[in-house]
Amino acid sequence: MLTLGISGHFDLVPALYHNYAHDAAACLVADGELVAAAEEERFNRIKKTNRFPAGAIRACLDVAGVRPHEVDAISYYFDHRFADLALANHHAVTPTQPIRYAREVIRGLLCDRFAWDLPEDRVLFTPHHLAHAWSSYGRSGMSDALVVVMDGRGELASGTVYRAEGGELTELRTYSIPQSLGILYQDAIGQVGYGFGDEYKVMGLAPYGDPATYRSLFRRLYTLHDDGDYTLTPSIPDINPTLWPFEDIGFRPRRAGEEPTGQHKDFAAGLQEALETLAMHVITHWARRTGATRLCFTGGVAHNSSLNGRILRSGLFEEVFVHPSSHDAGAAEGAAIVAARSLGRPHTPTRLRGASLGPSLGTADEVERRLAAWSGVVAVERPADIVATTAQLLAGGAVVGWAAGRSEFGPRALGNRSIIADPRPAANRDRINAMVKKREGFRPFAPAVTAEAANTYFDLTDTAADHGFMSFVVRVREPHRAGLGAVTHVDGTARVQVVHEDTNPRFHALITRFGALTGTPVLLNTSFNNNAEPIVQTVDDAVTTFLTTEIDVLVVENSLIRRRTPLPEALDDLILEFRPDTRLVKDWRPGTEPEGEIYLAYSAGPRAKVSAEVFELLSKADGTSPLNTWTPLTPAMRAELITLWQRRFFTLTPKDAA
Template identity: 45%
Template sequence: MLCLGVSGGLDRVYESSPELPSTFLHDGAAVLVRDGRVIAAVEEERLNRVKHSNKFPNNAIRYCLSAAGVELGEIDRIAFYATEAYCNTMLERLCVSQPIPLDAKLVLRELLAREFGAEVDASRVSFVNHHEAHAVSAFAMSGFEQSLVFAVDGGGDFLSGLLAVGSGTDIRHLASFPEHNSLGLFYLETIRYLGYGLFDEYKVMGLAPYGDPARYRELFAQFYELLDNGGYRVHLDRIGPALLHSIEIRRKGMPFTQQHQDVSASLQEALERIVFHVLRHHREATGMTRLCLAGGVAHNCTVNGKLLYSGLFDDIFVQPAAHDAGCALGAALMMSNELGKPVPRERLRDVYWGPGLGNERAIEQELNAWSGHLDIQRSDDIAGGAADWMANGAVIGWVQGRSEFGPRALGNRSILADPRPAENKGRINAMVKKREGYRPFAPSVLEEDASEFFELPDGKREFPFMNFVVRVREAQRSVLGAITHIDGTARLQTVSRETNPAYWDVINAFKKRTGIPVLLNTSFNNNAEPIVDSVSDAIATFLTTDLDGLVVGPFLVKKRAPTRRDWTALSVSLPPYASLHRVRSHTAGNRQETVCEIRTGRSDHDSMRVSHELFELLMRIEGEASLGWLLDTTESDEAKREDLVKELRLVWEQRRVRLHPPRAVCDCNETQGEAQPELMSMAMSTRSSGEEAGQRVRLQSASG
């Protein structure tokens, strides 16, 4: 019995939709389940390279079908991650400016037919309750026979959470939480005044330990109430006015003050108080000694860690893809159960469900296509070679096996380094992530050695998903300087030899050289992109960051200095999510000027300015073109051409263009398991005084 769960949007990556509520249509994913067991799962962002993709997950679906060796017509049930009524309401908002049928099932079936050339009978398409999908995704994978289940996020299906009891294969609802009581929106509304927005919540969680919650404790007490019987109420409308009068509002890019750190600490404390209030009551009322967590708020590892140490529950399971992509998992499992194939009662051990790298020959061919830029060496002891690099101070990209499902790099698409030097934290934040220096990194430790370095509750030794912040043993804090946060904690991953032997081997090899069975582990990406998935993704990120080395399959890879000819031999293409815009705007002196932009969204907030010369060069591309040919078509002198190449490389670092070997040498999309998009839109628009005006001209060509 094959069941496919789907989350995400109802348009394709090169189409532009009107704005929708921030709580709807993001984190697109597909999960394929056979007889209650997951056989393939991937988030759409890993394939279309759009962070938190709100597009239809056609690439993710295609991967799942390919992994199972089946066609769409062989799928018994397809389930979308929200109710049909909710989706129809969102379509009503869409149709204000677009002629879209107000029938979500019809839209979904038409998208599937268009993408996969197969008509899907309406009886095979289902819509599920959003928060029930969250709840099932956790309880069904926990291995528990019974537990309390708390699904809590920003919103979905007009609600923001669900509390239930899971028993056997059933979920019995205890309480639901309206959207105006959303803990996710409570957090989001506050961090707006700290210069952050949607999907930045985890950054504020990392900032909180630098602050003192007492400073704004009374202020935050005005923002929520704890009610009888585990109830609560949040007052979202009070947050903005109170903070505007109490703190200096931080704009994006401004430095953090102690005020901002204290607000972060007070916010985190308020969230913890509310969560504990809800769970204490229902723990006592139901007698449940185990807890399952899902929903975006369940990614707050600090809350999870405090629940762990509290002893309130004997065991806690947090679904590792707790955000909306995990609803695709829940939807698939719900359908499988409905069709008589429930999930086996066993604890989830790993989530390596994504695309693999292909065979050794395919990896080597991809690397060799970049031979002018890369020095490639095959090794029979890849773990030892990588460990030697790190023991000598290198920061490396590590790419092995199938990619992880969810937001954490768990040792198959990771950046790894020595966890000891405290300066590694700032170094990696600057050289790769280009992000705030306070942001912490996680440790990966051999499961059998974890208790030597971390204070683990009695009987607990497996923490495979980085879901809990735990205390680093005091004697080890100075030793593990790069992964110990300011409050003496770390977001832990234990690594089992059974579930990931390749990753276990490299940590063990590092242990043999240094005596430390721990590595610093962070996701393999830069600040402009999702975690890498394919070999081609890894190469692009390696070449556009200051990483010292790259390990892919059995190959140790270093950078070499490319010649001018190596650069000009590359092809240039626009990603399907990018569009070119020539914009008229007013300067501070009210003079009108024309600027050129590459946009990756609907508004200028998602834009990057480029020179007129580079804009004209990119306009010549139809699908893809060699950089050498493009430069030859310009009338610029040699110095100007060098400047164009430098600018193009900067734009490539931000993933607004793609640089890659010619497709005849290396078809990056094909190796990624990604469908070739049919068309790419390049739009030129005219805007006056910040508003769109005039007629938009859409140029279409085959995408590269």
């Protein structure tokens, strides 16, 4: 049986608010096995996109080698009533659009994008937290467990506790929207200059602060009750509930681009402590109430790896499982499992060993052709042993872009779409933050370590867990902290990835070879992207990110790629093509000269001013002619175009690759 689960929205408006129906994805389940899964952001290149996951659906079908009509059912990651109510709300505020409801809209999109006429009774819906729960329990390999879902909100709940036994889930308790820990954290991070999707950044800032500084203020935001219950202090309508206690003491919110002050670091520390206190209050109660010795933890809050480390150290459980896609993308998988169950296919939980579930880079011939198209800009070598060559480069201090195999499902690169470097020099953390990620220097990087050496370097605790997905922050063992300067956080911890030979043999071999050269079988591993884009998916994505950052060398499958000419000089023969969302406008005000601007037309999309010379050039771009067709490029124009390309307002590709 083939069932397809989806998350995301319905493309009814071009700029749907960015935190609504986010993390669009598709997951294909065949007879209980997760055969393909991908997030839409990898294809439309919009971070955490909420658009209908047409690209992800197409990718899943292609990976599995099936046609749409072979799929038995498709399931959406919210229940039918809620999806229809959301559309009814849309109809009420946009009376110019026709009235259509969820089943009709989904069938229409499938027909339009894939010529797929799916019968009405095979378009199914799954309650949101049930979808989360099944994605985690269904891949845990556990026969019985406590399953805890915590996120911003489902339909009418922000948290749900289930007891899993013998392949069935029994709901024990729900927590209301006013009790949402996800919303509490999201609201609060605005105080330190961040917003939706930036929660992990604040988690990384927290260890620099002292939670005691504002502990009394954070405790005014919640009250713990018996039986795992709690209340959050209600907000004034339309006012962030975390504002009032801090406004009273004159706390100054951080502005974008400012360096975090000691106050901001202490705020982040206090917020993280409050989240952990509330989450542990719930989890501890239900562990003791049920006697469960195993935990499946999921929902957006389960991506807080510091909290997950706290759960491990608590000793409450013998084993903990956190799905690598615990956010809403993973709920698409749960929806597919529930759909199969509703059609009479029971699901036996199996252990998910790897997250390499997306499309590959292509066949060897396809990869070679794509790289050859870039040959005017980059030099391509094919070493006899790419792993040995890369290990030598890493040991010599190179920062490497590494792309091989199928892309990972989830927000973390696990060795198939990664930037890797020597983890020993602390300077590598600052170097990569500055030259690639263009981000704050406090942000930590993860260590990837072979399974054979993991316990030597890291305290994985006595609680069993799959550390292959970077889901847990653990302590770096004291003797190795100084020696792992680029991946040991300020508090002596790290978000470790343990790499097994049987789940990712190529990446395991690279770490092993690096260890043989250096004595340290650990690599710094971070996602292969810059600060303006999702993780790379294709060969062209990888080359583009390589060219527009200061990564030293690029490895794509068995090829080693270096820059042939300086980037400003390479622009002449590249073809500029606008993204589907790119808009080029002139803003005119009385008494002033018109100003050119370029922007991406989706919610919270970036905008930039454009000089008159570059505006004129962009306005002539036809997607087929090289950049130097219309006017000679001055050094200033070249620099401006590179900056705009780095921010992904458009694509630049060689003539043969366009």
